[in-house]
Amino acid sequence: MQRRGVKRTLLPLALLAGLGLSACTTGAAAGGGDAPADGELSLAGKTIGVAVVSTQTFWDREAFQGAVDEVERLGGVVVPTDGNRDNTLHAENHDIFLSQQVDAVITILGDDSVEPKLEAISEAGIPVFGVDRASEHVVNNAQSNSTEAGEAIASIMGEQLGGEGKVAVFNAFSETLTFCGERYNSWKDKMTADYPDVELLTPELAEEFANAPEDARQQTLTLLERYPEGELDAIHVACWDQPAIGVVQALEEAGRTEVKVTAIDAGPDTLEIMMEPDSPFVGNVAQQPREIGKVSADNVAKHLAGEDVEAESFVETYPVDGAAGAEEVYAKLGYDKQ
Known part of the structure; x- marks a missing residue:
């Protein structure tokens, strides 16, 4: 068993250079996972922004990676940003999504400094999905109860x-x-x-x-x-x-x-x-943060396909x-x- 104080990275991350300010893309066009079968959800041809406040803790990394992996599995391209545990930087990173005119945004955690950015993205016609980010500007918030x-x-x-x-x-x-x-x-x-x-x-x-x-x-x-x-x-x-x-x-x-x-x-x-x-x-x-991120990406695919999506999605917890x-x-x- 690994002892406390030893930090381990359980999964590879698609992170940004320069403390999350430079955009990059990953996904089907860059060697992503298997494409979905006929009749399944698809994000083929779609570019999805995924913003996380940090990837320094297990929960944050897993939620981020769950969203990224599922977007890629569904054939989409990811524009990821990492706020490096700085809520102001996390909020500013959302400007990347506006400049690149992504098809949807998944925003993970963060405080209310991100709200004006989510409002601007939504007003630009880009749907926003939250992961533990309740907001009047999100289509859906995926979370634990x-x-x-x-x-x-x-x-x-x-x-x-x-x-x-x-x-x-x-x-x-x-x-x-x-x-x-x-x-x-x-x-x-x-x-x-x-x-x-x-x-x-x-x-x-x-x-x-x-x-x-x-x-x-x-x-x-x-x-x-x-x-x-x-x-x-x-x-x-x-x-x-x-x-x-x-x-x-x-x-x-x-x-x-x-x-x-x-x-x-x-x-x-x-x-x-x-x-x-x-x-x-x-x-x-x-x-189950990885599952929460996955659910959020699935909700993006459903919404972009014209399906109705509930305002909240809950993933099971274990006392x-x-x-x-x-x-x-x-x-x-x-x-x-x-």
């Missing part, structure tokens, strides 16, 4: 705590990213309703986006000074799980592994941490409860074969 994920992780945390204890929360993005807000609000509502003896500590913590694990590690060390042993029972990362890597590191450094950690996303890196002996990381919710649950989901999602 964030409300269900929040409720699932609340149940895991509540049971892991035996229904009582004090919980600190990392919650940087619930007011700026729709899916983060849904995860946080559903988690908090269920914790409050079903586990009234669990105290949610205030003020909440806010992790940085660009360097989340290290920032969360440092904030956790400070938090542990404020709450000595016996005064803090758990830490929850409300929106994603990359900060949880740093939280676990801080707990181990401080000898405070009695404090339990929960989060949402559960890629192979964080599942591996959960599987380590006596890991404080006890709860997570696994998504992860403890080390045994991590092992089960790790195998179920095929990470043990990579």
